[in-house]
Amino acid sequence: MVVHGDVSDEDLRRVLEEFTGEIHQxxxxxxxxxxxxxxxxxxxxxxxxxxxxxxxxxxxCQAGTYIRKLCSDIGEVLGTGAHMQExxxxxxxxxxxxxxxxxxxxLVDAQxxxxxxxxxxxxxxxRPVEEALEYIPKICIRDSAVxxxxxGAALAIPGIVSVEDPFSKDSTVAIMTLKEEAVALAKSIMSxxxxxxxxxxxxxxxxxxxxxxxxYPKMWRD
Numbered sequence: 001m002v003v004h005g006d007v008s009d010e011d012l013r014r015v016l017e018e019f020t021g022e023i024h025q026x027x028x029x030x031x032x033x034x035x036x037x038x039x040x041x042x043x044x045x046x047x048x049x050x051x052x053x054x055x056x057x058x059x060x061c062q063a064g065t066y067i068r069k070l071c072s073d074i075g076e077v078l079g080t081g082a083h084m085q086e087x088x089x090x091x092x093x094x095x096x097x098x099x100x101x102x103x104x105x106x107l108v109d110a111q112x113x114x115x116x117x118x119x120x121x122x123x124x125x126x127r128p129v130e131e132a133l134e135y136i137p138k139i140c141i142r143d144s145a146v147x148x149x150x151x152g153a154a155l156a157i158p159g160i161v162s163v164e165d166p167f168s169k170d171s172t173v174a175i176m177t178l179k180e181e182a183v184a185l186a187k188s189i190m191s192x193x194x195x196x197x198x199x200x201x202x203x204x205x206x207x208x209x210x211x212x213x214x215x216y217p218k219m220w221r222d
Contacts, residue, residue, distance in 0.1 A: 001071045003053045005080030015077050016045040016057065019070065028069050040065045054085070094134040100127070129210055130182050133174045137165035137192065139204065140176050141183065146216035149175055149183050155204045163192045173204055182210045 003012075019042055026037045043060035050056070059067060068084045075082025090097045102125050110121035141149065145159030155175060167173055169191050175183040186204035188195075195203045 001055045001057065001074065001082050002085045003055060003075060003078065003080050003082045005053070005078075007053075007078050007080055009050065011078065012050070012055065013047055015074055016047060018077065019045055019074060023070075023073075025066060025069055025073075027066055028072075038064075042070075055082075058090070093132055095132070130176075130180065133182055136172060136174045136185075137163075137167035137188075138174045138176050139163055139186075139195070140178060143178060143216055144219040146177055146183055146211070147213065147218045149206060150209055150211050150213045150215065152206050152209060154189075154202045154206065155186060157195060157198055157201050157203050160195060160203060163195055166192045168192075169194075172207070175204070175206075177216070184209045184211065 022039055022041050024037050025040050027035050029035070041062040042065070043062075044058075046058045048056045048058055059065075059070065061067075061070075067087055071082050071084040088097070095101075106121075107125055110125050113120070114122045139155065139160055140162045141155065141159050142161055145155070148159075149155060161178065164176070167188055169188055171188045173186050173188050175186055177183060184206045185208045186206045188204045189202050190198070
């Protein structure tokens with residue numbers, strides 16, 4: 001971030017601290033979403049280094065946060081103005097810039113080897129979708145319920161085998177098979193505690209199907 005005026009380290013740290021927690025943001029003019037105020041959570045803002053008016057800091061934030069707008073808002077509170085000079089994403093969910101990153105050249109090479117019959121490199125580069133769901137609460141379902149969910153059916157409690165992680169109502173949850181395969185992402189209609197206690201009802205509604213239809217046999221009626 002480049003600050004447009006003189007600011008003490010003390011004032012800079014104070015203002016950065018003010019931007020932790022829940023904030024309101026309106027996406028910038030050049031964005032892919034509707035420009036209306038929305039809430040986003042900033043988990044931390046760490047000042048790493050400073051060289052005059054150039055400030056290097058690390059932000060942990062909720063998905064959908066605009067760092068460019070955050071820099072602008074910080075500058076407004078400082079009273080000097082500020083803009084984002086450079087942005088580097090160092091983490092997304094369980095993936096970091098230390099492990100798991102590969103170049104497009106590596107992917108091209110892996111594809112060439114795959115054509116020749118060697119799957120080793122492509123399997124190392126392209127990871128299973130289940131790895132991206134590491135921090136999402138999971139619901140394990142019966143084999144008989146899998147194909148219905150793959151067709152977009154809401155998940156009813158009788159189709160649930162277990163709840164792997166606690167979650168509240170309206171949470172994003174991952175629906176998994178008994179073999180720990182990802183079936184779909186869903187929005188919980190009730191909390192994990194209610195799912196465990198009740199014997200019937202809709203536990204979650206599917207938002208995005210991850211498993212192809214027909215992977216498990218159809219065991220439901222049209």
